[in-house]
Amino acid sequence: MTDQQQVPDQLAESTAATGPAWPWPAGAASGIGSMPGTDIAEAQRIVLGELPVPHLPELPGRGPGADLVGRSAGLLVELPVELYAARWRIAGRPGRDLRQALDLLERDLDQMTEQAGEFTGTFKVQATGPLTLAANVELPVGGWMLRDPGAVRELTESLAEGLRGYVAQVRRRLPRATVLLQLDEPALPAVLAGRIPTESGLGAYRPVESGTATGLLRTVVSAVDAPVVLHCCARDVPLELVRSTGAVAVALDLALVDRLDPVGEAIDAGLGLFAGAASTLPPPAGRGPSSAQVADRVRQLWDRLGFPRARLAEQVVVTPACGLAGATDEYARTVLTACRDAGRRLAEE
Template sequence: MWCWARRRSPLRPPPPPSPRRAPSRWPRVPDFPWRPGSATGVGSLPGADIAEAQRIVFGELPELPHLAELPARGPGADMIGRSAGFLVELPVQLYAGRWQVAPRPGKDLRVTADLLERDLDQLTEQGEKYTGPLKIQSAGPWTLAASIDLQLGGRLLRDAGAVRDLTDSLAEGLRRHVEDVRKRLPRAEILLQLDEPSLPTVLAGRVPTESGLGAYRAVPGPDAATALRTVVEAVGVPVIAHCCAPDVPLQVFRDARAAAVALDLSLLKDLDPLGEMLEAGLGLFAGAAPTTPPAGGIDGKKVADRVSTLWKRLAFSPALLPRQVVITPACGLAGVSPSYARAALTACREAGRRLSEV
């Protein structure tokens, strides 16, 4: 934190030393692009009715709604297919149940584009009067590279040049996607979430080859950050880097210049990297509501207590919590019942309200 010293006369004695600051840590907190006490969803929800899903999102998450994702609708609505649909001049197709690079756009991409268009139409209709931050999502370049096959076999990850082409294509496609959403909802402030569940295995060299007898090369952290930064700089909006796997690569996300990191609190082992990230001024999308119904039920107080306990362990000022932290489910909710999905989002909203009133 910069501190400007006042020039003193050489005849004037120096001021007495300031009293020691309380042990609470004070991160360098910028103006975050969300309201204090906000809650949001990770993205996916159960079911196949996008109109109902989007109504639930706007109803339960009024401070920070998101574009709902419904993977139960099948290929093209799944995370990889939907995100591959954003690629520019890099068509994909389904082959033997997997997404692979295609020689030309075909029916699989038409289905993907049609599903996205329906979702955006519902977002436009229901969010017509919405003013405030709005989150959209896509898989990041490393998760796509570890999940999409080359035409000749093997993952895109095996070819560094193919990964660069994929990254550039995704960056341009997401820039266009952001502009499309901005035109549809001109009063909304767009945030982009990049989902990177595969990034820890990419960094560790644990993505298996097709035979299962080997693994692809480990990608160095600086290289991973460079690719992510290409997307961050292209889209021109705040980016939330999301990873709900163990060993979240916080340093990579910091180096990629993400505005915030989204993670599952139950998978945190070492708090020091998280504390350093927060001190550097990044936001935290805290995955605090479990994605499986707990035995005692779920409510906002339990979710809020979980987050406030973490904050106390980090020794940060309580006043910063509602500004720097957004409450979310631990991960996507596509695999739960509709009733629990709604209950989890309600609990996140209630937890955000409780934490902002402390």
């Protein structure tokens, strides 16, 4: 077992022996990343005002470069990207599209610094992981990078270097905060199962072996000087693989958890859980979720797994099910408030 694989187990042992050792406070809540609208100053105010573990908001409504793929592709080192037919691809040299992505991120970091420069708690930033990027960024000659294992390795190493610098920059801007990095890997189960369609749509790329995927993710996790949460809002999240990457936690949509045993094994081994317990879209009629409803959803899962309640508030962070870019401003605030108050309820039990 490598040092990286031992991280969650060591955290669990430390927690049992000396009290909470997680890189977040007990009874914490956070967001997944995206928010509605185009006003980064307002989005950052909401996140800082509502969440014990605030994050740098992502506003994909601003267009290319603010989207999940473009924002992270802009962090690649010596692999410039550009838009072609509304898709991101590797470019021969830096151009306007890359400058736009970097300008948007710089603007967001400036707002973060202005509003959270003296923040002393845990602050989270997000980036797309290497496998999802490889399934959404094209080679210069066409086709997703996933088709070429050598290109995927190069992409991963470039991303690892870029994220190392990104985390270091956030830490300089927030010198009193603990920086937490969330790696978004929504395509991970599809990549492992060989369900990523080719550009023609008539076939699919070969599955990436579990060991290869683990190694790629571990390259990124081990490169950044920060705890890492791996987020996947899909079914069949490979939790054993997540554990082996060295991530300290996994972020899941609880509505998509079909099998309890893998979740229980991961938690028992010391993996933290970002529990996506509040719907990201309002119901057709009625109000958003209450804090009691969100807390009940987390509590019921925990009880079904059979763990003592005393561990829940320390090991679990309450979150929305996924990003909130498709919500209204009012609903997004309602959901974040419900998650915050649900975390407090769980901590008081």
